[in-house]
Amino acid sequence: MWRGGFVDCHCHLSARDFQEDVEEVIEQAKQSGVAAIVAVAEYSEEFERIIELSNRYHGFVMPCLGVHPVQGLPPQDQRGATLQVMGGGCCEVLTHLSVLYL
Numbered sequence: 001m002w003r004g005g006f007v008d009c010h011c012h013l014s015a016r017d018f019q020e021d022v023e024e025v026i027e028q029a030k031q032s033g034v035a036a037i038v039a040v041a042e043y044s045e046e047f048e049r050i051i052e053l054s055n056r057y058h059g060f061v062m063p064c065l066g067v068h069p070v071q072g073l074p075p076q077d078q079r080g081a082t083l084q085v086m087g088g089g090c091c092e093v094l095t096h097l098s099v100l101y102l
């Protein structure tokens, strides 16, 4: 049930910057009125960490699995995610999510 509040709709919680203090970051977000965080990935290697965080903070950390276009390239060379970029773990992640949210 939605209780209202702010939603951080693009948060890189799976980044290495938060490995040491993710619990503190989440607690501070909650105390600041954040009701939910959408955890996004830059690389498919982050999917497992995002799933782990969404399990640990169920109902607060919402997984958003995708990858950024290749960064640092001119616009004509940038691209969206392909199945190759998403990696072989994609089906495993979708199966896991369907158990959690369907």
Ligand SMILES: [Zn+2]
Pocket (backbone or CB within 6 Å): 010, 012, 040
């Ligand atoms: Zn981003």
